[in-house]
């Protein structure tokens with residue numbers, strides 16, 4: 001939808017009638033109603049322009065809306081008449097530069113070294129003086145999304161790239177092979193359904209929005225003398241100008257919806273002052289203002305804000321827009337968005353009665369640009385969505401999540417040492433399979449598993465059994481045997497917490513650790529909760545961050561029965577070098593966590609240089625900070641055990657001034673406790689003969705009080721769902737783990753901790769067997785299986801004495817902190 005070329009300022013034809021109308025006449029009223037309809041309905045007409053026939057076919061199939069027309073054209077050949085558009089939306093879609101897709105981009109580069117196929121020349125069209133005169137500066141945003149594709153579709157896409165299309169047939173065959181090779185390597189490739197060959201093809205869509213502007217200079221307070229700065233004088237009868245002048249008389253933070261402005265104008269016979277007076281007294285403003293002040297988080301929000309900006313600048317010059325989609329007040333409609341088509345028609349021309357001013361906005365909903373491109377959606381009850389919240393300090397983390405955050409947890413030299421050691425070790429790590437939204441995907445990061453040297457002697461369990469468990473640590477996927485803790489890791493977690501007297505044998509100890517290495521902005525890990533197979537319910541996981549700061553994102557899984565009452569909130573916790581976030585009991589049951597990809601990250605400058613390893617030249621001890629670029633690696637001890645032992649009290653570090661490589665890598669080590677009552681030999685096996693995995697039923701955790709009423713039905717739901725999805729084994733409706741009652745001093749995040757959570761054992765053979773498992777699942781029967789107790793059995797997380805239970809509790813944290821202080 002665009003307009004181009006020489007322009008005079010004119011309004012949209014469909015609105016023009018309204019603007020030509022005379023005040024104080026019936027016709028004026030009719031026209032203003034018409035104008036209201038125009039605003040109310042958001043988009044009056046949308047002209048889509050697309051060069052590719054295939055794309056046009058997809059569009060025509062998907063979009064059935066009388067207001068939308070589609071024609072062949074390009075950026076500079078739209079076929080749309082001058083002065084037509086109020087808003088231009090440009091969308092260009094490109095494969096995202098991540099993992100395997102990055103490599104796809106190298107293919108056309110071979111044939112088009114100047115990368116003309118990636119030209120941004122279209123921007124020139126919109127940077128012309130004419131556009132600048134009549135349109136506001138463009139706003140841009142990138143939307144990332146995954147296009148479900150097959151390898152065939154991906155190949156087809158690459159073959160359609162303009163640098164590839166002109167190639168000879170035999171070259172195209174090579175391109176095809178190249179694409180398939182890249183996909184076979186599968187770096188960072190995520191499957192939707194591997195069996196069906198359906199994968200995620202990550203794309204970034206650049207959306208550019210250019211809004212038409214009206215710039216008026218207010219030279220008098222009676223709204224009679226407005227001039228378009230762009231040159232054209234407009235009559236003060238023009239309703240749009242009346243609107244602008246009305247806005248200019250209101251407090252910037254108190255501008256109501258456009259429909260309300262129009263109502264006021266109609267009711268006051270176009271008298272701007274009177275309308276302003278009336279609106280000032282209106283009690284409904286705050287609602288509208290609140291709406292407008294919401295941060296724009298998606299395309300809809302983005303396209304529907306601007307009024308606040310407009311009014312802020314009103315003192316002498318008001319920059320407004322005449323855009324049909326320029327601000328939320330413009331975009332009001334009746335509560336049924338799907339009735340947009342018919343309601344486009346002006347109200348009955350014969351109607352002489354004025355529209356009734358409702359004085360309330362409760363009946364209107366914003367209409368967004370995308371709504372015309374989507375099928376009508378049924379009315380949804382409104383549930384407040386809280387925007388993501390950054391938890392920027394330990395107090396906030398503790399307030400909103402079941403986690404605690406601890407800065408500068410290790411002595412700084414040790415933190416640095418451990419960082420270097422793990423960076424080196426990461427050379428030999430691999431990309432793991434990951435559980436993401438019930439699907440196995442390849443995680444875009446390197447990972448490895450460590451076990452404490454004495455960690456496998458727990459409870460007299462055979463070492464081999466533990467080793468097998470350790471090898472299955474990620475989602476039942478067999479990985480390499482675990483590495484022993486390197487010395488620095490031992491040094492980092494020398495103590496055992498929880499029941500430290502040890503007499504009861506219920507001591508939490510970091511006997512295993514999963515380590516992750518994320519290089520650059522594009523590496524991360526998707527939302528998941530950690531598997532509980534050997535950790536048991538309510539585990540404590542202590543997660544150490546080294547190197548560049550990354551965001552640790554937490555999001556609650558809202559139980560199904562509450563889904564219509566509240567939305568989960570996303571929490572972002574920046575984790576700097578040498579910080580420890582402890583995921584306490586219930587984090588894995590209630591939240592999922594991830595390390596998101598980021599547009600940019602800070603480069604990390606280690607505060608200490610590499611230690612000179614005795615017997616090694618300086619050059620050899622200068623190891624690269626980038627495990628994925630082996631070319632620049634001088635020496636690569638492939639396993640942590642290659643690192644020469646040293647005493648943590650006698651670190652030989654060079655002076656900070658020399659020899660400190662900067663890095664874009666983050667190392668993460670999650671210290672975990674494999675419980676004896678969840679030892680490898682005690683894990684049930686499914687019919688495939690492999691150990692099951694243990695998962696909490698996050699979605700159906702049931703509030704104790706509600707469960708008293710509805711427990712049976714919910715139990716049924718779970719059973720049905722599982723029988724449907726997973727096979728026939730079924731299970732008893734035993735309670736999983738009862739939670740504690742009557743907690744005192746609860747914090748925010750504990751408000752909903754009165755839950756029963758069921759855990760079930762499920763077959764996971766499919767992960768190792770092309771998705772073919774036996775489908776077995778059964779609810780864990782804590783008593784019958786001889787497991788527990790768990791931290792949930794305590795009377796609360798804020799116990800003041802150490803409890804004989806596996807898990808760090810809050811009192812332990814104080815011990816931990818004291819320990820850090822006396823460390824070296």
Ligand SMILES: O=C(O)CCC(=O)C(=O)O
Nearest residue numbers: 514516530543595668670
């Ligand atoms: O890197 C992190 O902080 C999170 C790692 C993680 O979630 C995991 O290893 O399970």
Ligand SMILES: [Fe+2]
Nearest residue numbers: 528529530593
């Ligand atoms: Fe995790």
